[in-house]
Amino acid sequence: MSAVGIDDETAAGPTRPESRKPRRLALAGLLLPVLLAILWEVLVRAGIANGRLMPPPSVVGKTLWGLAASGELLTHAFATLWRVAAGFGLGAGVGTLLGALTGALPVARGLLDPTLQALRSIPSIAWVPLFILWFGIFEASKVALIAVGVFFPVYLGVAAAILGIDRKIIEVGRVFRLGRVAMVRRVLLPAILPAWFTALRSGLGLGFMFVVAAEIMGASEGLGYLLVDGQQLGRPDTIIAAIISFAVLGKLADALLLALTRPFLAWQDLGRAKL
Amino acid sequence: MLRFETLSKTYADGTQALSRIEVEVAAGEILALVGGSGCGKTTLLRLIAGLDQPSAGRIVLNGDTIGEPRADVGVIFQEPRLFPWLSVADNIAFGLSHLSAFEREGLVTNALVRVGLAGYEKRWPRELSGGQQQRVAIARALITRPKLLLMDEPFSALDATTRASLHGHLLALWEESRPTVVMVTHDVEEAVTLADRIIVMQPKPGRVFDELDNPLARPRDRLSPAFEALKRDALRTLDRSLRDEAPLQNKAAETAGMWW
Numbered sequence: 001m002s003a004v005g006i007d008d009e010t011a012a013g014p015t016r017p018e019s020r021k022p023r024r025l026a027l028a029g030l031l032l033p034v035l036l037a038i039l040w041e042v043l044v045r046a047g048i049a050n051g052r053l054m055p056p057p058s059v060v061g062k063t064l065w066g067l068a069a070s071g072e073l074l075t076h077a078f079a080t081l082w083r084v085a086a087g088f089g090l091g092a093g094v095g096t097l098l099g100a101l102t103g104a105l106p107v108a109r110g111l112l113d114p115t116l117q118a119l120r121s122i123p124s125i126a127w128v129p130l131f132i133l134w135f136g137i138f139e140a141s142k143v144a145l146i147a148v149g150v151f152f153p154v155y156l157g158v159a160a161a162i163l164g165i166d167r168k169i170i171e172v173g174r175v176f177r178l179g180r181v182a183m184v185r186r187v188l189l190p191a192i193l194p195a196w197f198t199a200l201r202s203g204l205g206l207g208f209m210f211v212v213a214a215e216i217m218g219a220s221e222g223l224g225y226l227l228v229d230g231q232q233l234g235r236p237d238t239i240i241a242a243i244i245s246f247a248v249l250g251k252l253a254d255a256l257l258l259a260l261t262r263p264f265l266a267w268q269d270l271g272r273a274k275l
Numbered sequence: 276m277l278r279f280e281t282l283s284k285t286y287a288d289g290t291q292a293l294s295r296i297e298v299e300v301a302a303g304e305i306l307a308l309v310g311g312s313g314c315g316k317t318t319l320l321r322l323i324a325g326l327d328q329p330s331a332g333r334i335v336l337n338g339d340t341i342g343e344p345r346a347d348v349g350v351i352f353q354e355p356r357l358f359p360w361l362s363v364a365d366n367i368a369f370g371l372s373h374l375s376a377f378e379r380e381g382l383v384t385n386a387l388v389r390v391g392l393a394g395y396e397k398r399w400p401r402e403l404s405g406g407q408q409q410r411v412a413i414a415r416a417l418i419t420r421p422k423l424l425l426m427d428e429p430f431s432a433l434d435a436t437t438r439a440s441l442h443g444h445l446l447a448l449w450e451e452s453r454p455t456v457v458m459v460t461h462d463v464e465e466a467v468t469l470a471d472r473i474i475v476m477q478p479k480p481g482r483v484f485d486e487l488d489n490p491l492a493r494p495r496d497r498l499s500p501a502f503e504a505l506k507r508d509a510l511r512t513l514d515r516s517l518r519d520e521a522p523l524q525n526k527a528a529e530t531a532g533m534w535w
Contacts, residue, residue, distance in 0.1 A: 168356050171326060175350045176370045177343075186369075190360040267360045267399045 055237040063237040079222040087146025088207045095154030103162025142214035149210035150203040157199020161192035197261040208250045276302035282332035291480035292318040305456040307470035315481020316459040349421030351429045355408035357400040364396035370419045386414040406437035426458040477516045484516040
């Protein structure tokens with residue numbers, strides 16, 4: 001479910017100097033998809049394969065270009081991005097707040113955590129009918145669904161990060177007689193920063209998952225609408241174009257978040273720079 | 276300067292970590308606590324640091340009862356415990372937030388020279404070796420000029436060469452302001468190298484078994500017969516404490532005869 005790539009884990013190893021090798025490997029990773037695309041194009045053109053249900057890359061590319069040129073793609077992408085941004089802001093904000101609360105205060109943990117854990121086990125899509133009744137069929141219900149999706153990984157990540165802060169480093173703060181505020185600002189906050197950023201990335205990934213669900217459920221614009229539209233008109237090329245757009249947007253949003261947070265994590269002993 | 280009065284510590288699970296400790300430490304003295312595992316050395320140090328509270332008795336520092344961490348007490352832990360998100364300079368200056376940036380910079384530069392890390396200001400802790408990190412921790416604890424310095428096996432994770440060079444750095448820094456030092460160690464040679472007095476502790480419950488004075492003048496030659504004899508003496512006492520025998524009664528006379 002997590003949007004954080006496997007690279008994160010493998011990159012944590014102590015291999016720093018060889019930064020050229022992974023890049024070459026990343027290029028190697030392109031080999032298979034490009035070869036398959038070329039193969040499919042050739043097969044369809046030669047008339048060996050039928051390109052109706054699985055259009056060849058040239059057709060998808062043409063559709064994508066058409067959508068972009070007419071400005072339609074931009075409209076849909078903007079609608080989707082707006083929903084993700086709103087839902088992510090809401091879910092991440094509340095998730096961070098409640099996560100900090102339950103992580104820091106045992107009372108809050110005892111009161112809130114069991115309920116939140118119970119709510120977490122509800123598949124988020126199950127909320128859709130209720131949200132539509134509550135918030136109507138327009139933007140509010142979609143944003144709410146995305147916010148729910150974003151909330152849980154952020155909440156869990158922040159709470160776990162606070163609980164996991166090394167007691168030893170807190171003791172150093174105590175030896176230097178930091179007050180409550182100074183302890184939070186100078187020790188606790190920096191200590192949870194990496195875990196918080198990772199939680200935000202997971203949340204963002206889930207935000208993109210739920211925006212698709214929300215838009216398939218009923219929307220007049222957005223990339224998810226494009227998916228449904230392609231299905232109803234029997235246009236697999238439109239569907240694939242929308243899927244590709246989702247992938248590009250998701251990756252870009254993740255890269256943006258990473259770029260924004262990276263300066264704060266320069267001290268980390270990780271191979272993050274490679275991502 | 277520092278006095279333990281019938282100091283006892285019993286943990287919530289009923290473990291009696293310390294029982295009626297009575298020790299007095301003079302100003303400027305370096306006191307080493309040695310003993311087998313579970314004898315309460317680290318517990319004692321945490322009580323002095325004000326990180327834990329005694330169950331009975333009290334610790335008096337210059338007339339005040341210690342109940343919480345104090346500005347004039349510095350602590351060096353077994354691990355460097357640097358803040359990974361702060362540069363070396365910011366780590367060292369952690370306890371100096373009340374000073375201006377200019378004053379801090381001067382003190383930090385000076386401290387880095389003292390621990391042999393000049394030019395490392397901008398490095399991250401992860402870029403340093405274990406020995407270098409511990410040197411930063413020493414500088415961080417000493418830069419506030421504490422009157423009492425507590426060290427919990429600060430060199431135990433380091434190799435012998437690094438340890439010896441850090442002993443030198445530490446003594447050089449100590450010479451400057453002569454703080455009182457209480458250090459926990461499991462390394463008898465380290466205790467004989469650094470301490471004026473060695474207290475051997477015994478477990479279950481943690482208590483003072485015996486103490487040895489170290490009259491050797493600094494710098495101490497580890498290869499001298501006198502050093503060797505003292506080390507052997509300390510090892511023998513430690514051995515006896517582990518086998519739960521009574522301390523040697525005529526020990527004081529014996530050492531007196533050897534050194535005076």
